[in-house]
Amino acid sequence: MQTSIPRRHALALLAATAAAMPVASAWAVDAGAQARSFVTMFGNKLVGVVNSDISLEKKKQDILPLLEQYVDVDAIGRYCLGRYWRTATPEQQTRYIKLFHQVLVNAITDKIGDYRGVTFVVGSSAPAGEDTAVSTVINRPGQPGADTQWIISTTSGSPKVVDVVGEGASLRLTQRQDYGSFIARNGGNVDALLHALDKQIANHH
Secondary structure, three states, rough: OOOOOEEEEEEEOOOOHHHHHHHHHHHHHHHHHHHHHHHHHHHHHHHHHHHHOOOHHHHHHHHHHHHHHHEHHHHHHHHHHHHHHHHHHHHHHHHHHHHHHHHHHHHHHHHHHOOOOOEEEEEEEEEEEEEEEEEEEEEEEOOOOOOEEEEOOOOOOOEEEEEEEEEEHHHHHHHHHHHHHHHHHHOOOOOHHHHHHHHHOOOOO
16 A cells, blocks of 8 residues: 655646636736745745755754645645545544644655755646646756646635645645555545554654
8 A cells, every 4th residue: 555645746727718718817817926926935945944954854843834834734635535534433534634644744754855956946827726736847956857736725714735746646636546545445444544554654764
């Protein structure tokens, strides 16, 4: 079972209908500008930590509040559980969200040591359903630029990252498929996934 958070993504971007073009276009420009500004701010903070001369352990500590503030981990977690979120008991939901936070944090902080001298360029934005997709190119020394999309939602009341698109696959969609397949193989038992996540966290170094 794969319980790590992949960095790949595939997401279809939705266009505004012709009939609503004037209103939709005005909304898209405003939402797109706000989303690009948010990604620029969040990205600069992340890069500032990643490129700093502090210890790896301190980098991990400094990344945590940024993730909690600017990434809607609860929403990503609910999405990743898919239809099983509705069948889970309130106790299972609470436990799952807590475990998912730790799994996601581990997956992200484990990668920090692989990055140094990172720069990024914010490009265009486009509607992605009710959210906004912001294109960026992430550059690392000696490697080709990585085209990455950040899916930004404002449903929580402020802009937050709800997905990352890279290498043609969606972080949350890929993870939902992994979790769904695992639970299905275990007779639809959500507790089986919770046990697996518990074990993954316990074995994390």
